[in-house]
Amino acid sequence: MNFFTVFSFNCFHSFHSFHLFQLLVSTIDFRYITDVITPEEAISMLKNAQEGKEERIEHLLVKGYPSYTTQVGWMGYSDATIQELCKKYLDLGFTAFKIKVGRDVNSDMKRCMLVRKEIGYENTLMIDANQIWDVNEAIEWVKKLSEYKPLFIEEPTSPDDVLGHATIAKALRPLGIGVATGEMCCNRVLFKQFLQAGGMQYCQIDSARIGGVNEILSVYLMAKKFNVPVIPHAGGVGLCEMVQHLQMWEYTSLSKSMKMIEFVDQQHDQFVYPTIVLNAKYQAPVEPGYSTELKAEAIENYEYPNGKEWQKMFQEGIFEEIKY
Amino acid sequence: MNFFTVFSFNCFHSFHSFHLFQLLVSTIDFRYITDVITPEEAISMLKNAQEGKEERIEHLLVKGYPSYTTQVGWMGYSDATIQELCKKYLDLGFTAFKIKVGRDVNSDMKRCMLVRKEIGYENTLMIDANQIWDVNEAIEWVKKLSEYKPLFIEEPTSPDDVLGHATIAKALRPLGIGVATGEMCCNRVLFKQFLQAGGMQYCQIDSARIGGVNEILSVYLMAKKFNVPVIPHAGGVGLCEMVQHLQMWEYTSLSKSMKMIEFVDQQHDQFVYPTIVLNAKYQAPVEPGYSTELKAEAIENYEYPNGKEWQKMFQEGIFEEIKY
Numbered sequence: 001m002n003f004f005t006v007f008s009f010n011c012f013h014s015f016h017s018f019h020l021f022q023l024l025v026s027t028i029d030f031r032y033i034t035d036v037i038t039p040e041e042a043i044s045m046l047k048n049a050q051e052g053k054e055e056r057i058e059h060l061l062v063k064g065y066p067s068y069t070t071q072v073g074w075m076g077y078s079d080a081t082i083q084e085l086c087k088k089y090l091d092l093g094f095t096a097f098k099i100k101v102g103r104d105v106n107s108d109m110k111r112c113m114l115v116r117k118e119i120g121y122e123n124t125l126m127i128d129a130n131q132i133w134d135v136n137e138a139i140e141w142v143k144k145l146s147e148y149k150p151l152f153i154e155e156p157t158s159p160d161d162v163l164g165h166a167t168i169a170k171a172l173r174p175l176g177i178g179v180a181t182g183e184m185c186c187n188r189v190l191f192k193q194f195l196q197a198g199g200m201q202y203c204q205i206d207s208a209r210i211g212g213v214n215e216i217l218s219v220y221l222m223a224k225k226f227n228v229p230v231i232p233h234a235g236g237v238g239l240c241e242m243v244q245h246l247q248m249w250e251y252t253s254l255s256k257s258m259k260m261i262e263f264v265d266q267q268h269d270q271f272v273y274p275t276i277v278l279n280a281k282y283q284a285p286v287e288p289g290y291s292t293e294l295k296a297e298a299i300e301n302y303e304y305p306n307g308k309e310w311q312k313m314f315q316e317g318i319f320e321e322i323k324y
Numbered sequence: 325m326n327f328f329t330v331f332s333f334n335c336f337h338s339f340h341s342f343h344l345f346q347l348l349v350s351t352i353d354f355r356y357i358t359d360v361i362t363p364e365e366a367i368s369m370l371k372n373a374q375e376g377k378e379e380r381i382e383h384l385l386v387k388g389y390p391s392y393t394t395q396v397g398w399m400g401y402s403d404a405t406i407q408e409l410c411k412k413y414l415d416l417g418f419t420a421f422k423i424k425v426g427r428d429v430n431s432d433m434k435r436c437m438l439v440r441k442e443i444g445y446e447n448t449l450m451i452d453a454n455q456i457w458d459v460n461e462a463i464e465w466v467k468k469l470s471e472y473k474p475l476f477i478e479e480p481t482s483p484d485d486v487l488g489h490a491t492i493a494k495a496l497r498p499l500g501i502g503v504a505t506g507e508m509c510c511n512r513v514l515f516k517q518f519l520q521a522g523g524m525q526y527c528q529i530d531s532a533r534i535g536g537v538n539e540i541l542s543v544y545l546m547a548k549k550f551n552v553p554v555i556p557h558a559g560g561v562g563l564c565e566m567v568q569h570l571q572m573w574e575y576t577s578l579s580k581s582m583k584m585i586e587f588v589d590q591q592h593d594q595f596v597y598p599t600i601v602l603n604a605k606y607q608a609p610v611e612p613g614y615s616t617e618l619k620a621e622a623i624e625n626y627e628y629p630n631g632k633e634w635q636k637m638f639q640e641g642i643f644e645e646i647k648y
Contacts, residue, residue, distance in 0.1 A: 032482040035459040035491070135359040158356040160513040162486060163520050167359070186510075189484040196487050 056252045064281030067263035073099025086118035093279035096124035102132035112148035128154035135164040139171040152180040159184035165199030183233035195226040206233040207242035234262035240275040241291035270298035380576045388605030391587035397423025410442035417603035420448035426456035436472035452478035459488040463495040476502040483508035489523030507557035519550040530557040531566035558586040564599040565615035594622035
């Protein structure tokens, strides 16, 4: 049995018996995390999530899975661009928007205000600092942005600083702002600690990091145990394609509740089975596999260093080819 | 000015003025650790450590710096070998001994008993688990060894598990056993947290890890602030040569108190300026530099894959040469 078929959407309903729970759990390395979760607990959690699974699968197939957009507020965008993009993504049905912060606090306040003016307070705003601050600086800075009511501040400081994140989270809790992190988290032992310490109110697994799917499963299980929602990182080529499988599995087979998946509308056209987002909802993939297969022409054009686009750029002197 | 000359022993006394403190501190990256230590604090700590420095240098030159041995209890040694080695290192003047544990608890108890019988309770015993256990397992196991009064348990679990180490440390504190770790610690942010959380009663910096000397300096400063003794890891080729410089600097110029340095009596003959340990004391190196220069013949014999010894082993079929 191919492990990935367990994940592919159209096989969810074949995954019922105790033996199959055991098979799934047997793929996870529990070393160093048994103080938080054991294989027996994991099996029991999966078992308890069976009720209503068919309905959830049906719901996913009909309604899709909510997404948020990171496209409206990259650094360096003009006010006009931000306004225009907010309008565009509102029109596309989005209700949750993330923007970058951390370069200049006054500029951040203006950008938050601008976005709030466009999207209103009935929609969700999130902010992302990409590890820019030290701990105390993060607290002071985000406090100044609190009037714009962000749901969370993402990566306020070093991705290794569990206790720093916990300190920031504690300081921001009275303001209703959570801390999100995880895309750079190096392994399950770090995730375990983020959850134990209260350093992570939103758990942002990344499908291409740590030990791959096996280790990510352990993070999903621990997050469920701590009642911390997983909202996957998907700001990179192929990440949307992969995390949709994980997150839909989590909804149907573990937590029974929907969260959000990040959506960045780039490079999906390079994939054989691209992510499809309609009305801001990820449409449930129905092909087997992890949706990672690139089109033949994508490889032909972009493989380094022989792809056509690279060769063109070498010839134009945009890049120099490195000879090994 | 060569940064390393600041470290070399015979230049300690040239390092007095405020400007030189600033120069040293300017080599350290304080990003992500300012919630624990700032450059201003570091300068003030170094300034406060000036008093009596000449006497400490003199003391080092005359008496040397205490070491401990890891040679008596590697895994797989017979009882007779352990007894013999204990006698040998006692005769050489050693008063502190570290052995490996973690394979089998009954065997560990026997080995601890055997070593204690040889070295008595007036000498120091330390135990090292090399990351073998999960958190709760570590606590149960070490409790069973507590009657042999080890000073510390080294690397009881994952080297990334700050909170796990803190849990273990809390459980073992009533038994008078500390937790030691650090040789695998991946950066200053992790060290910061180990110190903040009480997960490290003995800080084992490794001279060849994290960001090299610059980053290690930040760890020394944080350890001093938390009153946690640094006892460097030196179980690898060249480590003894390097850490002696760091540790003697720490004694003369930061903490004013002597601790221990690990000593493994292997491969020192390959270095131009080898570590010299007499009567279990590291003799203060008097040559400039970091003592890392290998002898020409060491490179000639052991460089991979062209060194004579490698070529010999390829010819004998002991290893196969990997062609790139």
